[in-house]
Amino acid sequence: MIFSAVSWAAVYFVVWWTTLFAVLPFGVRNQVDEGEITPGTEPGAPVRAPIGRILLVTTIVASLIFAALYALLTQDVFGLDDIPFLPKFEKVG
Numbered sequence: 001m002i003f004s005a006v007s008w009a010a011v012y013f014v015v016w017w018t019t020l021f022a023v024l025p026f027g028v029r030n031q032v033d034e035g036e037i038t039p040g041t042e043p044g045a046p047v048r049a050p051i052g053r054i055l056l057v058t059t060i061v062a063s064l065i066f067a068a069l070y071a072l073l074t075q076d077v078f079g080l081d082d083i084p085f086l087p088k089f090e091k092v093g
Contacts, residue, residue, distance in 0.1 A: 003073075012066050019062040023054055 003011075028046045031037045036047065072078045080086055 008070070011069070012062070015066050015069070016058065016062040019065065020054075020058045023058045023061060026057075027053065 028049050030044045030046055031041065032043045034047045037043050081088060
């Protein structure tokens with residue numbers, strides 16, 4: 001199964017964004033946890049969000065997931081035809 005570079009970039013983009021939303025809440029402390037609630041703000045609002053660290057962890061985890069997915073699909077270890085509930089298509093050409 002051969003995909004173009006644009007297709008692989010799109011797959012990485014989806015994996016990265018999905019990973020971001022999974023990693024986003026880790027390590028963020030809210031005002032209630034810190035015991036410093038600023039009047040007029042939501043108590044569940046983060047005191048400080050380590051955005052740089054979150055983006056770095058997201059990139060590393062997404063790259064590992066993407067590498068595993070790329071290896072599975074390009075090395076013929078596992079293909080979409082191996083998923084039982086997907087329709088089977090004939091190869092063209």
